[in-house]
Amino acid sequence: MNISLDVKLKNMSKGSRGRVKMAATLGRDASYYLMDEPFSGFDPLVRENLIKGLIQFTDSETQTIFLSTHEIREVEPLLDSIIVLQKGRIVGQEEIENIREIYNQDTITWLKNLLKEGDKVGQ
Template sequence: MSDYIVEFNNVTKEYVRQVALQNISLKLPRGKLIGLVGPNGSGKSTILKLIAGLVRPSRGSVRVNGRQANRMLASEISYLSELDVLYPFYTVAETIDFNAGLFRNFDMAKAREMMSFMQLDPGKKVKDLSKGNRGRLKIILSLARQVPLILMDEPLSGLDPLVRDSIIQSLISYLDLEQQTVIMTTHEVTEVEPILDTVVAIQNGQLRGMAEVEEIRMTHGQSLVEWMKHNLA
């Protein structure tokens, strides 16, 4: 088994009127919490979609667990979209039950434990949840999957600081990094820095830097934000 769970080899992704990624080559290690950082429109979400097999590269190749990325890998990947795709008339409990029926690797006991940890009312309808609690529910659905790779597109987006703190705690508490790898896009860099192992900087569809967060702090004496300013200048 390779040390790398994701490998991009000279990947370019073009949409009709836009080049989203330009000649990206990178290898992402297993068992890490990896942050994709960069400005809006830099190509971070496209990277996640390529890994999940939701879109195909225009040129180059994307491999996940040694195989070409495609939709057939959905059973091995948990993907949290930035979009709100929850059914509004389901309750929290019904939403969890529905997802348990979709995925054989859904850990119901873990989902219920996280629901209690995040203080979600199982009988409350999704349409009546605050944005913060909908965010919490999406996190539960993602982390309850017993899969080797979890992709999270802006899981903290638009959430107030107290909610973000509880979600970051849940990432620490409910991940098994001996068995799982997490790749997340985020703008809340300062808040997630303590839990990230590796960071990848993307700008204008190009790879601008990749480093271990501990190395940034210890070797370069920089915070993650300072490192980003240097690489994304």
């Protein structure tokens, strides 16, 4: 994760602190990880490094990551499925592969269409 071991945490940049937090989280041997906006506030290069760390340091056969984020484009390559919450309720759930193959859409387009349909139903 390209973390300097010679610098104290309080003296690190925000991006380096983010990498330390990710390493500390993934350093635990857990079956499930719950992450809330882990990429928020980081520049694109740091986000890319953090996403690569998720890929490199998790075992997709034995570990599951639940990720809450608004950064869908950045995390889309990581996703197997998506659950959409609106006002505390599940309004959509789909496998990413189905979004591409059945709906012939990218995740953002599918999400926008889902939320537009939900708005029509709520009227």
